[in-house]
Amino acid sequence: MKNLRFFPVIGLVLTVIFSSCTVAKTPPSVEEKARELHRTMLTVDTHCDTAMSLLRSDWKIGERHDPAQRGSGKIDLPRMKEGGLDAEFFAAFVGQGPLTPEAYAKAKDSALRAVAAVRKMTQDHASLIGLAVDPAGARRLKKEGKLTAFIGLENGYPIGRDLSLIKLFYDQGVRYITLCHSSDNDICDSATDRRNPEDKGLSEFGRRVVAECNRLGMIVDISHASEKSFYDVIAASKTPIIASHSSARAVCDNPRNLTDDQLRALARNGGVIQICFLGAYVKTSPVIPEREKALKELEAKYGPVREIRDDAVRAKAMAERDAINKQYPQVRPTVADLVDHIDHVRKVVGIDSVGIGTDFDGGGGVVGCDDVSGMIHVTEELIRRGYTDKEIAKIWGENFFRVFDKIMAVAGK
């Protein structure tokens, strides 16, 4: 009976052995599962404005920038690797200007400069990233352990009234055209042109633009387009279309987001909405009047910050904007708020019509995924909400690449 007092000790030893066995059998954590998924699936973000940063002399995409530092940007190649993002659409963005031959020529030059900067970047960093012009190219690069750069054209304005320029951009590697930006142009009306609220939709010239895109295998992107433009494009296009960076209007009431009826029309068309990370499209924040006033004054002084070409002036405007943000901080949306949009699209039209289009470096970023290194956290949230591996792979790229492949097949490429 004396030995009984050793029983607790033996019990403790057995408990330790048993629990160490269970540790070995612990299923992978959500993060490990997300990492494993990102190793196998091909991931794509269909919109960023980082091409503008490539034109700066003081910023290098091959270097890792600390996200906490101002001017670090949201995307560089080391952080793409960290976040598990394989392919990025770098948009050659041109702000809307006057509808005159001189202004068209300037816009074309500006777009071609941005396109050339993306091409040069892939040559300068050829061991890390390659340029792709089709889904097969991105798949091949992933197998080689490399990242992929695609090129988009944000705003059809640089083609002016000259249809032949669509082929010129196509030949330079551009694979989508966002038909308009924040104001109306020759192609179609914008969702956000406050000076001209009447919605005329797609113009006669715009119809020919869509037909030429269909013929070439250029993806038609209706992000920024007005509702009538959207429906006109759906009716005119022989192929599925995309919204490269828009979210769901029912979740966040912003004219840049798609209504449920638009989602249903997009799904019938076989297209895809790529959910945008820009705060104002993700969640409506409570209005702080002092903040609004200060931001309005800032814009009156400099114009839109992202369109400032002079580095020193832009730095000054950004510092002033930071000061406003500090004085009147806004509650920012989170990864969970973002995934609410994915949930909504899945609920309304199913899993086959939704993807990711961050708008990083164009205003995109949410708490928990404020730069490309945080992309993995979106996947973690999807896993936590019970999305299957197959569904997650569709969101991260399969849906978009299905559309891209289809567009190329229709064009006979």
Ligand SMILES: [Zn+2]
């Ligand atoms: Zn945009």
